[in-house]
Amino acid sequence: MPANLPPQAKAAERRYIEARTLPEKIKYLQEFISSIPEHKGNEKMRGYLRRRLAQLKAELEEQKRRKVGGGGSGFAIKKEGAAQIVMLGMTGSGKSSLLMRVTNAKTEVSDHEFTTKEPVPGMMKFEDIQFQLVDTPAVYEGMASGAWGAQLLSLARNADGLLIVLDGGDAPGQFMKIMKELMEAGITIDRRTNRVEIEVTNGGGIQIMCTGRMECRIEDVKRLLRENGVRNASIRVWGDVGLSDFEDALEQTRVYKPSMIVINKVDIYPNAVEEFRRATGREALGISALTGEGMASLGEAIFRMLGIMRIYTKEPNGERAEKPIIVPIGTNVLDIAKIVHSHLYKNFKYARVWGRSVNYDGERVGGEHELADKDIVEIRVK
Ligand SMILES: Nc1nc2c(ncn2[C@@H]2O[C@H](COP(=O)(O)OP(=O)(O)O)[C@@H](O)[C@H]2O)c(=O)[nH]1
Ligand SMILES: [Mg+2]
Structure with missing residues (x-):
């Protein structure tokens, strides 16, 4: 049926399909609908599209409501390209230098601490798509409770992925600090391998069905549930779980963000990636924003981490x-x-x-x- 649409309608349709944000989708869908000739054969399609439009508008309203509640939208950066990747790192780790090297954006690089005061986006090309890389003010200890830090963390929460930029001089130490701040902000970079599902029931006490290993005592789980007002529940557990997994299941607030770790300045710290792996058991990509080392694999690595x-x-x-x-x-x-x-x-x-x-x-x-x-x-x- 859409085969005999006029070229103008097809062009509008294409813009709609390719739109990346809700307001864009709504705008182009409206254009598309009004460019479809009004005759009987098209009525059904127009009906579908109008309902889709109504859905999109409802989603946008919902998004706005959430933003008002969450606060800290002053830092928001409009998404562009295939994905928005927010860089996170301590001051001086080389985030701004990296942005300057892989995108055409201009941002300030310096030896002074906390040079970057607000997020700066740049577009990074990978094959036939582009990622939006966002340079940010530095992560600092205790940021989750400060206004500035909370804005940065909300930026991270809204991103499609995180690029954790560590200084080769102290990669494990910086990583621990960043992880702690993310944790406090309810963001996790590790995809769950274990799982807990809690279904509150009307009676029967606490029933636990477990196919993995519990690294905590049942009494502690029961106490935790009681403290949260849960007296009757059917609980399923897969894989190895500790008490914190039960806490997460009760809260259900932690968001997972795909992420990758880059260790910068390998020009002066050539063993940093290996040392980091030994200290943390995690993989990282060694790069140098100064010499360009590692840049050739960065796009592909980002693409892979996004799972797209x-x-x-x-x-x-x-x-x-x-x-x-x-x-x-x-x-x-x-x-x-x-x-x-x-x-x-x-x-x-x-x-x-x-x-x-x-x-x-x-x-x-x-x-x-x-x-x-x-x-x-x-x-x-x-
Ligand atoms: N040797 C070396 N120095 C770097 C590299 N990347 C950044 N720097 C230096 O590290 C300092 C901080 O860089 P900047 O990009 O401003 O860090 P930011 O605070 O994370 O944005 C500057 O003096 C940079 O010239 C690198 O790959 N190798
Ligand atoms: Mg900077």
């Missing part, structure tokens, strides 16, 4: 879209249909796919087919 892929849509007999849709790994064909058009989703018949997820180019697949980075998808409707 690029999918290009294509119309039957048409050209591949120039810009990719950015989606999480694991996205299937139906998810793409949903993103592009509720019409494509509701009337989905099959798709043809070119790329790494299929056995041969142009293979016909169903909606459940999982896509791979750089795949091209052509959706066919009933």
